[in-house]
Amino acid sequence: MRPACVLVGLMGAGKTTVGTALAQRLGVEFRDTDHDVEAVAGKPVSEIFIDDGEDHFRALERAAVATALETFDGVLALGGGAILADETRARLAGHTVVFLSVDLTDAVKRVGLGAGRPLLAINPRATLRHLMSQRAPLYREVATHVVVTDGREPTEITDEILALLTR
Numbered sequence: 001m002r003p004a005c006v007l008v009g010l011m012g013a014g015k016t017t018v019g020t021a022l023a024q025r026l027g028v029e030f031r032d033t034d035h036d037v038e039a040v041a042g043k044p045v046s047e048i049f050i051d052d053g054e055d056h057f058r059a060l061e062r063a064a065v066a067t068a069l070e071t072f073d074g075v076l077a078l079g080g081g082a083i084l085a086d087e088t089r090a091r092l093a094g095h096t097v098v099f100l101s102v103d104l105t106d107a108v109k110r111v112g113l114g115a116g117r118p119l120l121a122i123n124p125r126a127t128l129r130h131l132m133s134q135r136a137p138l139y140r141e142v143a144t145h146v147v148v149t150d151g152r153e154p155t156e157i158t159d160e161i162l163a164l165l166t167r
């Protein structure tokens with residue numbers, strides 16, 4: 001079993017939003033590794049970071065991605081930092097992976113003050129800029145398709161991905 005499509009990209013790229021719409025349009029299930037991690041930990045991502053630390057969150061995330069890639073056949077959204085793990089990037093090989101790209105201005109607008117995203121608790125704009133430069137090469141490395149989201153509505157982005165998948 002393999003996901004119909006895996007979505008990657010920075011916080012605020014719209015993975016959760018577009019993934020939900022895409023799954024609906026395809027008539028398949030949607031799954032988000034953040035939700036899987038929260039279910040295993042029994043608490044929100046922000047509390048996992050505070051109580052157990054980022055390393056623990058990343059370990060749960062690696063396991064959630066591995067399980068989903070093997071057992072799930074719908075639309076899968078990864079948390080923005082999942083691709084930091086060598087193991088996860090290797091696992092993504094051979095999958096249909098869509099990188100939702102977003103520029104800094106739109107990402108900041110979308111995530112606001114970072115509620116629920118512990119990495120953005122302090123200076124979200126500077127943090128997003130740093131994460132973007134660190135991660136952009138990794139998103140591109142795993143992606144089979146790149147879809148630009150700046151200034152576009154989720155429905156338009158979903159339409160573009162649907163067209164890519166059925167091409």
Ligand SMILES: Nc1ncnc2c1ncn2[C@@H]1O[C@H](COP(=O)(O)OP(=O)(O)O)[C@@H](O)[C@H]1O
Nearest residue numbers: 010011012013014015016017018110152153154
């Ligand atoms: N294309 C878009 N245009 C405007 N706002 C968007 C778009 N995609 C997502 N959003 C909004 O941005 C915020 C973050 O979206 P989300 O799907 O959670 O991103 P991610 O999962 O990539 O971090 C949400 O409030 C969502 O409604």
Ligand SMILES: O=C(O)C1=C[C@@H](OP(=O)(O)O)[C@@H](O)[C@H](O)C1
Nearest residue numbers: 010011012034079080081117118
């Ligand atoms: O980029 C990151 O490191 C993170 C992104 C978040 O998911 P979204 O990308 O869905 O916001 C979530 O996994 C956690 O707060 C860490």
Ligand SMILES: [Mg+2]
Nearest residue numbers: 015016034077
């Ligand atoms: Mg998300």
